[in-house]
Amino acid sequence: MEREHGVVRQLGNEHRAAAIAVTVLVGLGLGYGVAHLLAGSIAYWGVVSGPFFLTLRVAIPATLIAGVAGIASGYALAKGRFPGRDVLETIGSLPIILPPTVIGFYLLEVLSPGTQVGGFLTRVVGHELVYNVAGCIIAATIAAFPFCMRAARSAIEGVDPMIEQAARAIGLPNWRVALLVTLPLARRGIAAGLTIGCARALGEYGATLMVGGDINGKTRTLSLAILDSFTTPERNAMLLILVLMAVAAMTGVGLLGRSRT
Amino acid sequence: MTALDVDVTRTIGEFDLDVAFSVESGISVLFGPSGAGKSLTLALIAGLLRPDTGKIAINGRIVSDRASNVHVSTQERRIGMVFQDGLLLPHRSVLDNVALAVRQASGRQARRAVAHSWLERVGAEDFADRRPGSLSGGQRQRVALARGLAGDPALVLLDEPLSALDSAVRRELRNLIREVIISSGVPAVLVTHDAEEAEQLGDVVIAYSDGRVTAMRDVERPDDVGPQPESRDGNRSQ
Amino acid sequence: MTALIPHSWLNSVGIPPWVWNPLSISLHAAGEATIIVAIGGIALGYILAQGHFPGRGVIETIFSMPMALPPTVVGYYLLTRLGGPGPIRTAEVHLFGHPLTFTFTGIVIAQVVESFPYCLRFSRAAIANVDPRFEQAARVMGLSRWRIALLVTLPLARRGIVAGVAMAFGRALGDFGATMIISGSVPMATTMPIALYNAAFFGSHDQAMVLALVQLGAAFVILYGVSRLGKIRAW
Numbered sequence: 001m002e003r004e005h006g007v008v009r010q011l012g013n014e015h016r017a018a019a020i021a022v023t024v025l026v027g028l029g030l031g032y033g034v035a036h037l038l039a040g041s042i043a044y045w046g047v048v049s050g051p052f053f054l055t056l057r058v059a060i061p062a063t064l065i066a067g068v069a070g071i072a073s074g075y076a077l078a079k080g081r082f083p084g085r086d087v088l089e090t091i092g093s094l095p096i097i098l099p100p101t102v103i104g105f106y107l108l109e110v111l112s113p114g115t116q117v118g119g120f121l122t123r124v125v126g127h128e129l130v131y132n133v134a135g136c137i138i139a140a141t142i143a144a145f146p147f148c149m150r151a152a153r154s155a156i157e158g159v160d161p162m163i164e165q166a167a168r169a170i171g172l173p174n175w176r177v178a179l180l181v182t183l184p185l186a187r188r189g190i191a192a193g194l195t196i197g198c199a200r201a202l203g204e205y206g207a208t209l210m211v212g213g214d215i216n217g218k219t220r221t222l223s224l225a226i227l228d229s230f231t232t233p234e235r236n237a238m239l240l241i242l243v244l245m246a247v248a249a250m251t252g253v254g255l256l257g258r259s260r261t
Numbered sequence: 262m263t264a265l266d267v268d269v270t271r272t273i274g275e276f277d278l279d280v281a282f283s284v285e286s287g288i289s290v291l292f293g294p295s296g297a298g299k300s301l302t303l304a305l306i307a308g309l310l311r312p313d314t315g316k317i318a319i320n321g322r323i324v325s326d327r328a329s330n331v332h333v334s335t336q337e338r339r340i341g342m343v344f345q346d347g348l349l350l351p352h353r354s355v356l357d358n359v360a361l362a363v364r365q366a367s368g369r370q371a372r373r374a375v376a377h378s379w380l381e382r383v384g385a386e387d388f389a390d391r392r393p394g395s396l397s398g399g400q401r402q403r404v405a406l407a408r409g410l411a412g413d414p415a416l417v418l419l420d421e422p423l424s425a426l427d428s429a430v431r432r433e434l435r436n437l438i439r440e441v442i443i444s445s446g447v448p449a450v451l452v453t454h455d456a457e458e459a460e461q462l463g464d465v466v467i468a469y470s471d472g473r474v475t476a477m478r479d480v481e482r483p484d485d486v487g488p489q490p491e492s493r494d495g496n497r498s499q
Numbered sequence: 500m501t502a503l504i505p506h507s508w509l510n511s512v513g514i515p516p517w518v519w520n521p522l523s524i525s526l527h528a529a530g531e532a533t534i535i536v537a538i539g540g541i542a543l544g545y546i547l548a549q550g551h552f553p554g555r556g557v558i559e560t561i562f563s564m565p566m567a568l569p570p571t572v573v574g575y576y577l578l579t580r581l582g583g584p585g586p587i588r589t590a591e592v593h594l595f596g597h598p599l600t601f602t603f604t605g606i607v608i609a610q611v612v613e614s615f616p617y618c619l620r621f622s623r624a625a626i627a628n629v630d631p632r633f634e635q636a637a638r639v640m641g642l643s644r645w646r647i648a649l650l651v652t653l654p655l656a657r658r659g660i661v662a663g664v665a666m667a668f669g670r671a672l673g674d675f676g677a678t679m680i681i682s683g684s685v686p687m688a689t690t691m692p693i694a695l696y697n698a699a700f701f702g703s704h705d706q707a708m709v710l711a712l713v714q715l716g717a718a719f720v721i722l723y724g725v726s727r728l729g730k731i732r733a734w
Contacts, residue, residue, distance in 0.1 A: 090722045097669035098718040099692035100570075100676070105699050105711045196567060203569025206675040206692070210699065223569035227680070239572055246567040253567075254560040309635050335638040342639040348632055352654050361650070362640040412640060 051225035062140035062201040070148025078156040093146045100206025131213040139207035144197035151193020155186035192256040199249035264448035269315030278472040292459040293469030299452040308335035341409035341417040347401040349393040356389040362412040379407040399430035419451040521694035529671035532610035544622030563616040570676025605681040610671035618667040625659020662728040669721040
């Protein structure tokens with residue numbers, strides 16, 4: 001019996017990549033352009049641009065860090081055979097359903113210069129990790145990490161082990177097999193994880209609020225700014241940006257195809 | 262009135278099926294190498310796939326006719342089917358699995374009684390309350406056979422029912438299949454790629470090759486109990 | 500790390516009211532939300548998994564949007580739809596006598612929206628993974644489509660479906676942003692995540708620690724259960 005599996009099955013590889021690229025560009029471009037348009041005058045754009053660029057400053061590094069960490073731990077979970085694998089995956093997945101205020105609370109416990117651990121970290125890093133962009137990035141990274149990890153694990157587990165065996169058989173060491181064979185073959189699932197991780201980083205609210213402090217100009221990201229904005233047009237502009245980015249993200253994930261077990 | 266009339270074509274990808282044959286009572290074997298179209302034929306007879314052209318009639322009743330756009334749904338065709346890996350529901354007991362197939366009786370007690378009697382006929386009554394997961398392959402296929410016949414079908418289809426079993430079990434079940442099916446009086450179409458099995462089980466062997474029927478011949482059975490043409494209405498011998 | 504467990508908790512007997520109140524509100528709201536989400540999510544998941552119409556991917560993407568949207572956007576959208584002028588508000592006043600903003604029901608609605616995607620995606624993936632030959636065998640046996648779904652497909656997919664419901668429940672329990680906006684953090688309608696926020700900034704540190712630990716434990720138990728339920732992954 002035949003079953004269709006979504007639009008992506010009928011497109012070729014180049015088409016798929018082009019569709020994703022276009023979606024991302026359109027999403028970002030639309031977000032920027034329409035926000036500018038809606039904001040109307042320079043005054044409004046001034047209000048919106050601050051949180052917008054701040055959000056990018058937070059979300060992009062957060063996605064990169066969460067992506068790298070997610071791929072690494074996803075690989076370890078997919079390939080490793082150690083006891084407590086399930087427990088580790090559970091811990092890593094906690095931010096999906098853990099209340100953001102719990103994350104924020106424990107982050108404050110660990111990062112505030114007043115505590116033992118926080119004081120130590122502040123000295124090591126050289127500057128404070130709370131009530132500034134660094135804190136926001138940490139909160140956003142934690143929000144994005146589980147999705148990157150789970151998607152990476154799922155995608156890597158889906159790679160045909162015979163192909164990896166063949167690569168090992170011709171003499172490639174394990175790390176080169178991972179870089180040249182496994183990860184490239186798993187790139188669609190990994191990309192989907194990065195996309196949704198980015199969306200989560202962009203939209204993070206509760207933990208960012210607690211660790212960043214919602215300081216206007218310094219830590220007030222878009223999702224926080226919505227609640228503090230005074231006039232409707234600028235709030236609508238911010239909403240529109242966020243919605244468009246979310247739509248682009250989910251469309252990208254959908255186009256990348258669902259992972260099959 | 263023949264038990265089954267098939268005259269269909271069907272193309273899937275690069276593969277072309279174009280077959281026509283009739284089946285009387287007894288066991289007709291579709292024999293040939295893998296990929297010859299035997300299982301595809303069974304799927305068409307069962308109504309799980311539609312033919313591109315042609316007709317299928319079961320017991321004189323037309324269940325599929327491309328020209329007049331007739332397609333009786335699988336549920337309505339009153340057939341039984343035995344799959345290579347059984348496909349018993351793992352979350353239900355053996356008795357429940359067979360009882361699900363009984364449609365001619367109503368009421369839970371009546372259905373379970375019919376199911377129980379079929380389990381006895383295939384020698385599986387001892388594990389009526391167990392789950393399929395706890396049974397061996399051979400035991401599971403006995404239950405699958407019971408399930409295929411319990412619904413009082415007009416025709417029973419068997420798709421390589423013994424291919425997944427090891428040879429000792431296979432030989433043991435071969436006799437059981439022949440005996441139970443012939444005594445039940447239900448005409449059967451059985452698919453196999455094993456020549457010995459075809460000879461031992463079939464009253465008629467229909468040879469398949471590359472989507473076509475290449476030969477059709479009767480099998481001589483001098484001392485075996487052959488199919489009784491009238492046994493569907495008469496008493497069933499045990 | 501002793502910083503994670505407060506000493507006062509180790510000495511107390513029974514559960515104090517500042518834990519029990521938000522805990523019971525959270526459990527009630529999340530429970531109601533999960534029942535709604537389970538029925539809708541499993542049904543829609545079944546349709547998307549088994550259907551043969553174009554646009555199934557689009558539908559799943561649309562219903563998955565709350566996963567990618569910031570909770571403040573979801574909360575604000577619900578606030579304006581349920582509270583602001585419009586057909587939905589009119590319907591609410593008609594049905595309930597008052598708009599649903601700043602009410603318990605409003606919280607349930609917010610949690611339904613936020614947790615629906617999890618149940619949907621897990622259910623669809625689990626149902627799509629059922630070997631179609633089981634359904635074929637059931638059709639041959641003469642079972643109607645309803646009976647096949649209830650007796651064959653859904654039971655065979657039950658591990659993934661239960662995991663999806665569990666994830667939805669966990670997500671509803673843990674919702675902060677949307678709940679806060681729709682409920683306005685009224686003291687009588689305070690859920691656990693909001694209670695923690697209040698305790699952390701306006702209350703006692705010890706109380707905050709207890710609330711945080713309880714929620715951490717709950718999330719861990721739910722996620723561990725989900726991971727044991729199997730390898731069905733929805734993304």
